[in-house]
Amino acid sequence: MNRSHQLFTHAQQHIPGGVNSPVRAFRSVEGDPVFIDRAKGAYVWDVDGKRYIDYVGSWGPAILGHAHPEVVEAVQKQAEKGLSYGAPTELEVEMADLICELIPSVDMVRMVNSGTEATMTAIRLARGATGRDRIVKFEGGYHGHSDSLLVKAGSGALTHGVPSSPGVPKCLAEQTLTLTYNDAEQVRNVFDEVGDEIACIIVEPVAGNMNCIPPVPGFLETLRQVCDAHGAILIFDEVMTGFRVGLTGAQGRYGITPDLTTFGKVIGGGMPVGALGGKREIMSQLAPTGPVYQAGTLSGNPLAMAAGLTTLKRISQPGFFEDLEAKTQKLAMGLEQVAHEEGIALTTNQVGGMFGFFFTAEAPITRFEQVVRSDIEHFKRFFHMMLDEGIYLAPSAFEAGFVSAAHTDEDLEATLAAARRCFQAFENE
Ligand code: PMP
Numbered sequence: 308m309n310r311s312h313q314l315f316t317h318a319q320q321h322i323p324g325g326v327n328s329p330v331r332a333f334r335s336v337e338g339d340p341v342f343i344d345r346a347k348g349a350y351v352w353d354v355d356g357k358r359y360i361d362y363v364g365s366w367g368p369a370i371l372g373h374a375h376p377e378v379v380e381a382v383q384k385q386a387e388k389g390l391s392y393g394a395p396t397e398l399e400v401e402m403a404d405l406i407c408e409l410i411p412s413v414d415m416v417r418m419v420n421s422g423t424e425a426t427m428t429a430i431r432l433a434r435g436a437t438g439r440d441r442i443v444k445f446e447g448g449y450h451g452h453s454d455s456l457l458v459k460a461g462s463g464a465l466t467h468g469v470p471s472s473p474g475v476p477k478c479l480a481e482q483t484l485t486l487t488y489n490d491a492e493q494v495r496n497v498f499d500e501v502g503d504e505i506a507c508i509i510v511e512p513v514a515g516n517m518n519c520i521p522p523v524p525g526f527l528e529t530l531r532q533v534c535d536a537h538g539a540i541l542i543f544d545e546v547m548t549g550f551r552v553g554l555t556g557a558q559g560r561y562g563i564t565p566d567l568t569t570f571g572k573v574i575g576g577g578m579p580v581g582a583l584g585g586k587r588e589i590m591s592q593l594a595p596t597g598p599v600y601q602a603g604t605l606s607g608n609p610l611a612m613a614a615g616l617t618t619l620k621r622i623s624q625p626g627f628f629e630d631l632e633a634k635t636q637k638l639a640m641g642l643e644q645v646a647h648e649e650g651i652a653l654t655t656n657q658v659g660g661m662f663g664f665f666f667t668a669e670a671p672i673t674r675f676e677q678v679v680r681s682d683i684e685h686f687k688r689f690f691h692m693m694l695d696e697g698i699y700l701a702p703s704a705f706e707a708g709f710v711s712a713a714h715t716d717e718d719l720e721a722t723l724a725a726a727r728r729c730f731q732a733f734e735n736e
Pocket of ligand 1: 366450515546571
């Protein structure tokens with residue numbers, strides 16, 4: 308019996324499901340999760356000493372690879388000066404300046420501790436600024452677990468929102484309209500009907516929580532147009548895509564300017580961080596300058612700022628994203644090619660340092676319903692075979708994968724060789 312299994316059995320006594328975030332429990336792929344002991348560069352090691360090439364990267368933050376020496380040093384230096392003060396620091400000013408410099412749509416930024424906090428605050432701010440309650444999100448889009456955002460719609464676009472979780476008040480869920488990602492016409496129709504009641508649209512500009520789905524041409528443009536026409540606020544949730552699909556995020560990549568943007572993951576360099584930023588007139592409505600309340604004991608935490616700033620400076624170096632994109636492309640295109648050579652139907656998507664793969668003959672994948680239709684059983688088998696091969700993929704068919712600057716050509720080739728062996732084993736079963 309391995310140590311991961313022992314720990315998982317033990318963990319379930321005092322931690323619900325044995326984990327502190329549900330996907331980690333490997334429920335959707337079945338089997339025991341791997342307990343991690345340490346990580347360095349492109350690799351993680353489990354508590355039994357097995358090494359894996361890691362394509363989860365802490366779900367996005369580890370863009371430089373794990374435990375990057377400069378990030379570790381910055382955190383160590385700051386730790387000696389104190390872990391948290393609950394008072395303003397110069398590091399926070401530097402962080403705000405850097406984010407505003409890198410992301411032109413952001414005039415002001417507020418640091419928080421997670422992506423969930425960032426999106427929760429963004430919709431409160433949008434509601435406060437517009438005086439409207441209804442919000443629009445997209446099915447398969449994940450924006451953290453605050454009440455208003457934990458909602459799926461019924462089949463019709465205007466069906467009242469149905470909570471995705473017990474505990475979300477129905478009256479709140481009803482204010483959330485859930486539409487179809489990449490369906491611009493549906494968005495226009497909904498805004499024609501109730502646009503003047505809508506506070507905001509919140510969207511993952513590249514969907515990363517229904518696997519990885521880029522926006523089709525015209526979709527993000529339509530969101531911008533309807534928000535402008537109806538006085539609604541456009542929120543890009545760039546918790547995943549920010550500093551991941553390019554230095555200027557998805558908004559820079561696709562040339563669309565949102566009113567508010569939420570960040571997380573990469574900006575914390577592996578520490579618990581989120582942020583929301585945007586237009587000065589909206590952001591200044593936050594307390595203490597404005598009436599929309601938001602606060603945090605550990606917000607702008609100096610250790611987190613040190614890790615995040617070091618990471619952001621490093622990824623701002625010329626050529627960083629060209630290199631990351633080339634690696635990610637090599638992996639995604641390689642996976643597709645190897646699968647086809649072995650007679651397996653597989654489609655991949657890739658944007659910047661994000662990728663996704665789907666066991667299906669359909670291509671391209673642009674809609675959530677296509678992901679649902681893909682062969683999830685194939686995914687499960689592939690996931691476990693790859694894990695045995697020492698390749699750590701996201702443990703769900705509905706998650707994006709991440710490549711880091713630390714992944715070498717040899718790592719990518721080893722991954723493709725392992726994938727080929729798995730596909731060959733598929734055929735023999
Ligand atoms: N928004 C997006 C787009 C995300 O991918 C996530 C987390 N995966 C969140 C919000 C929530 O962030 P956190 O887990 O830090 O609360």
